[in-house]
Amino acid sequence: MSKTDGGPRRSGEKRPQPTAIDLFSGAGGASLGLVHAGFDLRLAVELHPMYGETHAANLPGQFLAADLKELDAEKIANTAGVGVEELDVLFAGPPCQGFSMLGSRVVWDERNNLFKEVLRVGSALKPKAIVIENVPGLVTLANGAYLRAILEGLKEIGYEASCAELLAAAYGAPQMRWRLIIIAWRKDLGIPHGYGFPQPSHGSSPIGRLLPNCSILPEELEGFVNTREALGDLPAIQAGEHTDVYSGVPETEYQKKMRHGLTTELHNHYAAALSAVNLERLALLKPGQDWRDLPHELLPAGMQRAKRKDHTRRYRRMTWNGIPRSVVTRFRDPKTGEYTHPEQNRTISIREAARLQGFPDSFIFHGTRSSQYEQVGNAVPVPLADAIAAEVKRCLSGELGTRLDKPFSRRPVPQIGIRGELIEQAMLQF
Template identity: 35%
Template sequence: MTSRPIRVLDLFSGAGGFAQGFHEADDRFVTVQAVEMDLAAAATYSLNFPHAPVFGGRIQDWLATEKLPTNIDVIIGGPPCQGFSTLGKQDVADERNFLWEQYAETIRRTRPKIFIVENVAAFAKSPQFQQFSTMLDEDPAFSEYSFDHRILNSADYGAPQARKRAVMIGHRSDVAAPHWPEPSHAESPRTVAHAFSGIPHEVVSADTIEPRSTTFGGVQFNGPYSGLELHFGRDYRELSLKRFAAIPEGGNRFDLPDELLAPCWRSHRSGSGDVMGRMHWTKPSVTVRTEFFKPEKGRYLHPEADRAITHHEAARLQGFPDDFQFVGSRTAIARQIGNAVPVPLGRAIAAEVLKTLTE
């Protein structure tokens, strides 16, 4: 069994959820390069993985101007998915839908032993996925690679969150295909109660957070902040607090009495049951998105307290350890948390990659 470092190239790395999963799986995984366009997310990544060079900018610019790392064992990454997300208006022509082309170009130029693409479940049915698959099948430049894909639910692998993702795993012909991770928690998923263990219901005011700053790429950002420092709340109107109080655990806006309904809810009695929804203590949470701090955006009310979940609680649902440090504005940190690959899912995938590369 090899003890040499396993060299990882992390594309569209975000704050580092996928990388955190790999590093937790085994310390032989070493990130030799990360690429992330969002500078606040890149700053967060750099802070938590201080030995990893982080390119803060577009992947197109990285490919055009930088010397790419060599002897790559694994490429990981999830091209931005907003253009074909099932949430909100889809735009099949969104330029973000075509960043898979830069991912493919990186495979062509670095020839990794294994590559892993992670994205929203809808990616598997998109024209872009079909184009990517066709390129890998038919382009001679990728003739030595084979690949497979599945839809994986993070809750099946220990995340206290139901989050279905399309995962593609490819391997070079001189490397065995990694096995898909076996679900470890399908029958007994981790719950919101498990994730929130030890976190007080009471929150602090964001105004009381100690001012702190860090610089990355010549830009100054707020932070870093971690753990209970991110357990801050919002100032709600009295009407909002009355609505929250009227919604039971697992309930939603359909539980509100008429006098607390917004006019648009009175005229629309159908629609999503997650709007203004309260989480269940005894179930995994719904998918944590980038606006989890807004109850009107989904089932983001705390199971018991009359408030939305905090950044700290959302980070727990994504599997980040409490000492993981985040950089940026409150909105920027929420975006980093909501866009991350759940750490337990990354760890489960990494464990199978490790077996392939070391046995």
């Protein structure tokens, strides 16, 4: 009998609902994925109190607005109602700006050391599984030192850990968003490293075949949810406007899923107001065009001096048959990237961005609009979190699935083995 079975059960005996805590929860993308997968979400911890309004309106469990560095593990355990070794999954998505290719990537960025707080809480609570979510930039920052430090730290507190880069689009989210996922099992469970990573449900490429920041062939995008399939049913609005009523019916499976249980009321469908010159720029762009297709005199002063090979996503208008790019917190600004609506002269609305992140339309974002943009842009894609949570849950029940196999074969990472595991002691002091 697998050690993950938790002992014999009589025929027909219902398995207790597994428990979960979500650290650095943000608006609740990972939390919602855990709930979808059947976890009992006991607690979400997030620094920003305003996010608690969104949590209370959409999710079960307690919410703690706190800086994890100032929160002791006993407080977390008591609030969640779990004892040592009782928690099934500790999910954590430490702020990734210090790791991101879009960020400063400064090695001494203090946010880069928040993983130590995850290890501290994990060491105290000793959950069965620890899942850490971050950006692929973590793989290369400081020549991989931070990734190795996290994997070594997990080993030191008693866990078998592996990592892989997963693409949200491969799990049903209409978005080319990559995440670095670390899954660690408490050693006494007997689950070898490399288990818990879900096989892609969309497209034809296995884990490790497609790479972030590398060209992807058109045929490799087949099977992913495109822009029209995700957003085509949402009503037209102008920049600076919103509407709270649907104007049509859902036509695709994804649209039907997003609108499940709703009739006429639409939430968070607001598009940011734009300056007159930005509206003039957008009016000249066709789908797939970007700043290089604008008249030179209409470009911002800084971009008039830019090389044409640089910033190729700025001011780009989305295409209906394309796969949307990764959503960021600044998607309201057309110069940030490919966030201009395929037909309308505006950037995508909060609701449209939320759909790209996999949040159903019934999930209502609260707080100021500025906060809502941050909540959506920083979220873990719900379908990806759902897939990971479901696979981890199966492993906890003793039903081990497919083991991770050479996730970095196309881009070798020093000291990372064929199961995504650390193969050599490499702990660095930070």
